[in-house]
Amino acid sequence: MRRPSRLWAAAFVTAALFFPLRNAAAEQAAPALTVSLTTPAQRDWPETVPASGWLKPWQEAGIASETSGLRITDVLVDVGSVVTKGQTLVRLSQESVLADLRKQEAAVATAKASLSKAKANADRARQLQPSGALSDEKIVEYLADEQTATASLASEEAALDSEKIKLAQTTITAVDDGLITSRSADLGAVVSAGTELFRMVRQQRVEWQAEVSARYLPRISEGLSVRIDGADDNVIEGKVRLVGPSVSTDTSRAIVYVALPADMRPRTGLYVTGNIELQTSPALTVPETAIVFRDGISYLFTTGEDQRVQRIRVETGRRNNGEVEIVSGIDRSSKVVISGGAFLSDNDLVKIAEKN
Numbered sequence: 057m058r059r060p061s062r063l064w065a066a067a068f069v070t071a072a073l074f075f076p077l078r079n080a081a082a083e084q085a086a087p088a089l090t091v092s093l094t095t096p097a098q099r100d101w102p103e104t105v106p107a108s109g110w111l112k113p114w115q116e117a118g119i120a121s122e123t124s125g126l127r128i129t130d131v132l133v134d135v136g137s138v139v140t141k142g143q144t145l146v147r148l149s150q151e152s153v154l155a156d157l158r159k160q161e162a163a164v165a166t167a168k169a170s171l172s173k174a175k176a177n178a179d180r181a182r183q184l185q186p187s188g189a190l191s192d193e194k195i196v197e198y199l200a201d202e203q204t205a206t207a208s209l210a211s212e213e214a215a216l217d218s219e220k221i222k223l224a225q226t227t228i229t230a231v232d233d234g235l236i237t238s239r240s241a242d243l244g245a246v247v248s249a250g251t252e253l254f255r256m257v258r259q260q261r262v263e264w265q266a267e268v269s270a271r272y273l274p275r276i277s278e279g280l281s282v283r284i285d286g287a288d289d290n291v292i293e294g295k296v297r298l299v300g301p302s303v304s305t306d307t308s309r310a311i312v313y314v315a316l317p318a319d320m321r322p323r324t325g326l327y328v329t330g331n332i333e334l335q336t337s338p339a340l341t342v343p344e345t346a347i348v349f350r351d352g353i354s355y356l357f358t359t360g361e362d363q364r365v366q367r368i369r370v371e372t373g374r375r376n377n378g379e380v381e382i383v384s385g386i387d388r389s390s391k392v393v394i395s396g397g398a399f400l401s402d403n404d405l406v407k408i409a410e411k412n
Contacts, residue, residue, distance in 0.1 A: 087407035092394045093359065094342065096386060101339040101374055104283075104331035105276065107266035107312065111326045114261035114315070117232055119145065119254040121247040123225045126153070128245050135239050138260065139230040146241050146253055148226040157219040160212065167212040171205035178202035228253060235260045237324070260321050264294060264314040266330065270303045273310055275334055282314045284330035292320055296332065340388065341379040347372065348397035356386060357393040357400050359408070365393060367402040 130147040133139060181198040184190045234256040241253035264284055268276065282294040300311035312332065316322070347370075348355045354372050357365040370385030386392065393400070400406070 087363075087405050089396050089399055089404070090407040090409050091357075091359075091365075091396055091400075092409045093391045094346070094394050096340045096342050096382060096388050096390060096392065097379070098388065099339045099341050099376075099379070100336045101341075101376055101381065102281075102333035102336045104333055104374060105268055105272045106329070107268045107282075107332055108327065108329040109264060109266040109311070111262055111322055111324050111328060112265050113237070113257040113324055114263045115258040116237075117234065117256050117258050118252045119228065119231060119256065120250055120252045121148070121225070121228060122249060123148070123222055124247065124249040126226060126247060128241055128243055128247060131239075131241050131243050133236055133239075133254070135236055137236045139234060139236060139256070141230055141232050143230045144227055145230055146228040148228070148247065150223065150226045153219070153223050153226055157216075157223055160216045160219045164209070164212045164216050167205070167209040171202075171209045174198070174201040174205035230256070232256070232258050233260070234258045235321075257324070261318070262316055262320070262322055262324055263297065264316065264328065264330070266312045266314055266332070267307070267309045268312055268332065270308050270310055272332075273299065273303075276312060276332060281333045282330055283333065284314070284316075284328055286322055286328060287326065292316060292322065292330075294330075339374060339381040340386075341376075341381050342392050343394055344375065344378055344380050345395040346392050346397065347380060355397070356382070356390075357397045358386065358390045359393065359406060360391070363406055363408060365400055365402070365404050365406055367400075 126148040128146055129149050131145075132147075133143075133145050139145065177198040178201065181190055181195040185195055236254055236256050238255040239253070240251075247253070264282070266282070276296060276299055278296050278298065280296045282296060284292040284294055286292045294314040294316045296312055297315040298313040300313070303310045314330075314332075342356065346356055348357065348367075354370050356368045356370050358368055359365050368385050368390075371383040373381035373383045375381070393406070
């Protein structure tokens with residue numbers, strides 16, 4: 057009875073040793089992941105210059121009072137108001153100006169009367185001069201009075217025009233179409249000449265003042281296309297309007313002024329990034345999902361006929377529409393794992409998904 061027990065024990069030990077080895081072998085042979093493959097695509101992509109900077113008004117206009125000593129009686133717009141050229145923004149008190157205007161109109165009427173009298177005397181003197189009825193001294197006096205009255209009337213009329221201008225200045229209007237961005241006009245305040253009451257963005261035009269490295273300046277010119285990463289992941293298309301004439305001695309960077317589309321009115325004061333597009337050049341690209349980052353290094357997984365993956369270190373370049381340029385590491389014949397590389401290790405066995 058002891059011998060069969062030993063045989064059973066030996067069989068049990070043999071089975072215990074055999075089955076784990078077989079399971080380990082099965083696990084090693086099982087695919088680590090089911091993956092989809094792609095081959096790198098050849099694209100024509102523009103070379104880009106990275107830039108960053110502020111969204112600022114294309115031009116700002118200050119709206120100020122041209123007269124002084126008058127009180128603000130009406131404020132018709134506020135910050136954020138869209139105004140048109142010539143639109144009334146502020147009214148000033150007119151009582152004192154109207155009084156001065158009426159006074160000057162009376163002075164003009166008096167000057168006209170004086171001129172009429174002087175002209176009549178001068179005409180009479182000219183008629184009587186040949187007869188000798190008037191002395192030469194009197195004739196000269198009448199002619200001089202006519203000239204003086206003429207000059208006096210011109211002076212009073214000029215003063216009347218000045219009073220009319222002052223009356224017009226009591227209505228402060230927009231100097232151009234635009235958007236009001238600041239206001240210092242307060243109802244009841246007495247203004248001084250030159251006091252700024254509003255500031256506006258002319259024609260609501262906003263531009264991007266992009267800072268770029270000075271080494272790119274020889275390749276940047278007016279009219280180049282620009283892609284700006286706006287708020288909420290919106291991409292704004294623009295054009296280079298002007299390349300700044302100077303370079304900062306502190307940062308070795310220059311400003312490139314980028315015009316935005318007329319219908320694009322993003323908020324000013326935002327700091328955004330973007331790219332200035334230069335000439336196009338070939339690019340070998342793969343989907344961004346194929347890139348695996350480990351320890352700050354970019355990798356791709358490729359596979360061969362044995363369906364085992366190889367981890368390849370690559371150098372990346374430009375990015376566009378969900379694709380990334382591969383500068384070195386693979387060629388067009390490589391079969392690249394599209395996604396899931398984060399779960400793979402070098403030499404893993406994978407299952408290739410069938411293409412639909």
